Amino acid sequence: MTYIIAEPCIDVLDKACVDVCPVDCIHPTDGEGVKQLYIDPEECIDCGACEPECPVEAIFAEEDLPDEWSNFLEINADYFKE
Numbered sequence: 001m002t003y004i005i006a007e008p009c010i011d012v013l014d015k016a017c018v019d020v021c022p023v024d025c026i027h028p029t030d031g032e033g034v035k036q037l038y039i040d041p042e043e044c045i046d047c048g049a050c051e052p053e054c055p056v057e058a059i060f061a062e063e064d065l066p067d068e069w070s071n072f073l074e075i076n077a078d079y080f081k082e
Contacts, residue, residue: 008058
């Protein structure tokens with residue numbers, strides 16, 4: 001399992017979640033010119049530390065991801081395939 005960052009993060013990019021992640025699996029770093037943050041599903045340890053830190057409630061456990069944002073599971077994973 002992994003955590004997913006969904007649509008509410010777009011154009012917000014608040015990095016409170018990055019600061020609490022114990023394995024640094026939330027990207028990108030500053031200056032990459034993207035519209036949202038992403039969680040690397042290969043690095044995420046499913047600890048949930050990031051979820052309560054998000055001010056726009058954009059972070060969900062994979063099994064709790066709302067249906068309307070289900071495409072963000074693939075969007076997050078695809079970011080790391082480059």
